[in-house]
Amino acid sequence: MNPRRILFTTQRILQQLRHDPxxxxxLLLVPSALTGLLAWTLSGRPGTFQTIGPxxxxxxxxxxxxxxxxxxxxxxxxxxxxxxxxxxxxxxGEFITGYALAFALLAILQSILVATLSYTWYGLAHQxxxxxxxxxxxxxxxxxxxxxxxxxxxxxxxFQAVQFMPAFILPQLLLCxxxxxxxxLPVALRLVADVLxxxxxxxxxxxxxxxxxxxxxxxxxxxxxxxxxxVGAATLRRRTK
Amino acid sequence: xxxxxDLRVIRQGNExxxxxxxxxxxxxxxxxxxxxxxxxxxxxxxxxxxxxxxxGTLQILERPAGSASLxxxxxxxxxxxxxxxxxxxxxxxxxxxxxxxxxRSEVGRVLAVVxxxxxxxxxxxxxxxxxxxxxxxxxxxxxxxxxxVLDEPxxxxxxxxxxxxWRTFDELAKSGTTVVVSSHxxxxxxxxxxxxxxRDGRLLFDDSPAKLLAAAKSSxxxxxFERLIESQS
Numbered sequence: 001m002n003p004r005r006i007l008f009t010t011q012r013i014l015q016q017l018r019h020d021p022x023x024x025x026x027l028l029l030v031p032s033a034l035t036g037l038l039a040w041t042l043s044g045r046p047g048t049f050q051t052i053g054p055x056x057x058x059x060x061x062x063x064x065x066x067x068x069x070x071x072x073x074x075x076x077x078x079x080x081x082x083x084x085x086x087x088x089x090x091x092x093g094e095f096i097t098g099y100a101l102a103f104a105l106l107a108i109l110q111s112i113l114v115a116t117l118s119y120t121w122y123g124l125a126h127q128x129x130x131x132x133x134x135x136x137x138x139x140x141x142x143x144x145x146x147x148x149x150x151x152x153x154x155x156x157x158x159f160q161a162v163q164f165m166p167a168f169i170l171p172q173l174l175l176c177x178x179x180x181x182x183x184x185l186p187v188a189l190r191l192v193a194d195v196l197x198x199x200x201x202x203x204x205x206x207x208x209x210x211x212x213x214x215x216x217x218x219x220x221x222x223x224x225x226x227x228x229x230x231v232g233a234a235t236l237r238r239r240t241k
Numbered sequence: 242x243x244x245x246x247d248l249r250v251i252r253q254g255n256e257x258x259x260x261x262x263x264x265x266x267x268x269x270x271x272x273x274x275x276x277x278x279x280x281x282x283x284x285x286x287x288x289x290x291x292x293x294x295x296x297g298t299l300q301i302l303e304r305p306a307g308s309a310s311l312x313x314x315x316x317x318x319x320x321x322x323x324x325x326x327x328x329x330x331x332x333x334x335x336x337x338x339x340x341x342x343x344x345r346s347e348v349g350r351v352l353a354v355v356x357x358x359x360x361x362x363x364x365x366x367x368x369x370x371x372x373x374x375x376x377x378x379x380x381x382x383x384x385x386x387x388x389x390v391l392d393e394p395x396x397x398x399x400x401x402x403x404x405x406x407w408r409t410f411d412e413l414a415k416s417g418t419t420v421v422v423s424s425h426x427x428x429x430x431x432x433x434x435x436x437x438x439x440r441d442g443r444l445l446f447d448d449s450p451a452k453l454l455a456a457a458k459s460s461x462x463x464x465x466f467e468r469l470i471e472s473q474s
Contacts, residue, residue, distance in 0.1 A: 008339035015336075016327045019364060080323035084380070087289050088340050089312040239293045239307060241252060 001093050009090070009098025014105070016072070027068060027106055031060035032114045039122035046123075051206075053124050054133050055178055058201035061110055061141035063169050065103055069148025070161040073099065077152065082236070092233045100145060100229055107141025132208045139221040140201050146228025153235030172198040177206070197224040242267050242302060242388060242419045243288065249296035250283050250442075257283045258442045260297065265421070265435075267387070270414035272433030272450075273423040274466075280442040281423040282320060285390050288421065289317055301388065313341050316381030318391040322373040323380075326366040330357060330376050333365060334383065341384045351379040354409060371398045378406075382413075389413065391422045395429065407432040427462035438466060445469055 017024055035056055042049040076082045085095065115134045118124040151168065155161040175185070175193040182193045182203075193199050197220070204217035243265040250258040257280045265271055273281050286292035287299055290307025299306040302314060317323075324333045334348040352358045355375040360368065365376055374394055381389060391410075395403045407429075414420045414434070422433070430436050430450045438446035438453075446453060446469055450462070457465035 004342075005340055008336055012325070012328070012332070012336040015332050016325060019327045019329075079326065080319045080321035081325055083291055083319065084317060084323040084337075085340070086291055087312060087315060087317050088337065089309075089342075090340050239291055241293045 005090055005094045006098045010101040013102035027064055028110055028113055031064055031110055032117050034060055035114055035118055036122055054205045055202050057114055057133055057137040058140045058205050061107055061137050062144040065141045065144030066148045067165055069103055069145045070152045071158050073149055073152040074155055074158055074161050086238045092236045096229050096233045103145040104142055107138050111137035133205055136201055136204045142225045143197050146225050149232030150228050172196045176202045244300040247297035248299055251295040261444050263447055265419055267419055268414050268417045269419050270410055270434045271421045272430050273421055273437045274430055275439035277425050279439040281439055282392055285392050288390050289315055314386050316386040316389045318377045318381045318394045320392050322377045324365055324376050329362055329364050331361040337380050338383050343384045347383055351382040354382055355379045388419045393423055427466050430462045
């Protein structure tokens with residue numbers, strides 16, 4: 001792994017996004033706007049937002065980053081730049097790490113923005129340690145990036161990549177404990193829910209006071225991120241049939 | 242420089258290249274000609290080491306094609322522009338130069354070679370097809386690789402630009418670069434020192450353009466190619 005080539009790749013991806021301010025705007029503002037909308041809809045039931053609000057900080061970044069990453073890497077495959085890069089001295093690890101860093105930066109900005117607005121304007125009054133929740137939001141964004149990278153290998157068109165969002169993300173959303181606590185799910189579903197990354201994100205956020213539990217769920221999330229990045233790297237083929 | 246022996250490539254059950262063999266030395270300007278679907282791109286991708294081979298051997302600079310040590314030794318222009326459409330010309334070149342550990346001055350040099358200096362600040366998606374091809378070519382020239390593999394770089398360009406590009410290829414070859422250029426336009430054969438004619442994945446002819454015309458007793462490359470096919474079937 002050569003840090004120079006990784007940073008060149010990160011810089012290039014950020015330059016691409018800079019030429020597309022609308023995408024940056026959507027990336028940063030949509031999760032904040034959605035959280036605000038939720039707070040507003042729940043304004044008559046103040047207690048509910050205090051529970052669900054922080055949990056959604058672990059959901060929105062995952063969805064947004066998943067979409068952006070899968071489309072941008074898919075484009076890299078279809079336009080032929082990936083093939084060109086593979087004739088150059090850039091390793092798969094450097095390529096993937098470059099992507100992860102660029103999107104990690106965006107995920108950080110995104111989570112700072114959502115958390116700041118939630119704690120100031122939206123009236124989230126979570127007692128203490130907002131950084132623990134922000135950290136999970138960051139992980140969720142990175143998780144979206146990791147899975148987006150992996151799934152761009154399966155999708156052949158940008159249209160398909162977008163279709164993977166409901167297929168891949170929505171089941172996790174239904175099972176993660178947001179609608180029905182995982183403990184009250186039918187046994188078969190509970191077993192599935194327990195191994196899904198979004199469940200770990202929600203668990204970490206809902207139980208942030210217990211340091212050991214939080215750390216455990218956090219470790220699971222980080223494991224998923226590296227697993228997803230590993231799968232992403234494995235699906236990159238220097239030679240094709 | 243290039244040593245291809247009994248190369249076979251099968252894609253999705255179809256044999257695209259049938260036991261192809263040829264060798265090329267330093268400073269050769271080789272035209273790889275043939276109709277679309279004849280296997281030109283597959284052969285070029287094989288040279289670059291991004292195509293899985295089904296048989297035979299392919300050595301580049303005495304190493305098997307696709308070896309890690311060959312990365313950066315071949316400049317490549319694919320049929321798709323293979324540059325970032327949402328970056329400027331200069332940002333594209335700076336990135337690829339960075340990956341190749343080439344200094345920034347190299348970006349200015351390759352831009353001048355393909356006469357794109359004035360467009361350096363333009364976003365690639367706002368450029369015409371011909372200009373995009375030249376951006377791709379500039380990228381391939383970064384670091385002056387010993388071998389250039391150019392897949393239909395002159396398609397859709399105006400005649401003046403085409404002539405200029407062929408001059409550039411000629412100069413590169415004279416300076417010792419092995420240049421392999423593909424085209425489906427037979428008349429482009431006139432610019433090459435050596436022709437490889439490909440049809441249905443087989444090599445029909447491997448010699449100078451003058452020899453092709455003489456053998457076919459014709460003055461047109463299209464006609465010569467036709468006669469060559471008829472004589473072999």
